Amino acid sequence: MSAKEKKMSRPQLEALTAQQAQEIERLRSELASAEEKLHDRQIVIERAGTMADAAMELNGVLRAADEAANQYLENIRAFTESQHKACEQIEQQTRAKAEAMLRETEERCQAREREADAYWKKLSEKLEQYCTEHREIRELLNAGESRMRADTRPAGPAE
Numbered sequence: 001m002s003a004k005e006k007k008m009s010r011p012q013l014e015a016l017t018a019q020q021a022q023e024i025e026r027l028r029s030e031l032a033s034a035e036e037k038l039h040d041r042q043i044v045i046e047r048a049g050t051m052a053d054a055a056m057e058l059n060g061v062l063r064a065a066d067e068a069a070n071q072y073l074e075n076i077r078a079f080t081e082s083q084h085k086a087c088e089q090i091e092q093q094t095r096a097k098a099e100a101m102l103r104e105t106e107e108r109c110q111a112r113e114r115e116a117d118a119y120w121k122k123l124s125e126k127l128e129q130y131c132t133e134h135r136e137i138r139e140l141l142n143a144g145e146s147r148m149r150a151d152t153r154p155a156g157p158a159e
Contacts, residue, residue: 008086013086017083020082023075024072024075024079027075030072031065031072034061035065037064037065038061038065041061
């Protein structure tokens with residue numbers, strides 16, 4: 001693939017694909033025409049007086065049909081190869097973008113986690129200070145915690 005084709009945009013690639021499809025259709029038409037001529041030649045051969053005359057006439061038609069078929073196949077190979085390379089390039093670009101986005105997202109998540117940890121630490125310090133200053137609240141919190149623990153203990157066997 002040439003440097004120019006590597007830099008083609010998606011619309012340009014689609015235009016190239018459409019152009020290749022037209023070329024394929026043209027080659028198919030030429031092949032059909034050659035096959036029709038071959039059929040016509042077969043009729044001529046049946047009318048020809050000798051096998052040598054028939055072989056001479058048929059040789060040109062077969063050569064033309066063979067050349068058209070070879071050109072058609074070569075165009076298909078070239079088109080397939082260019083499409084394959086274009087797809088590989090697009091896939092590589094997409095993977096690179098996805099990896100960059102993932103790295104960016106991970107960095108943002110880590111930053112948010114650091115912010116949340118700092119906020120929680122600051123809030124815990126303020127709450128601890130408040131509880132130290134208001135001892136009655138601390139006692140109520142401890143009593144509530146004790147009750148919660150008692151409520152969550154599994155019940156023993158019935159007595």
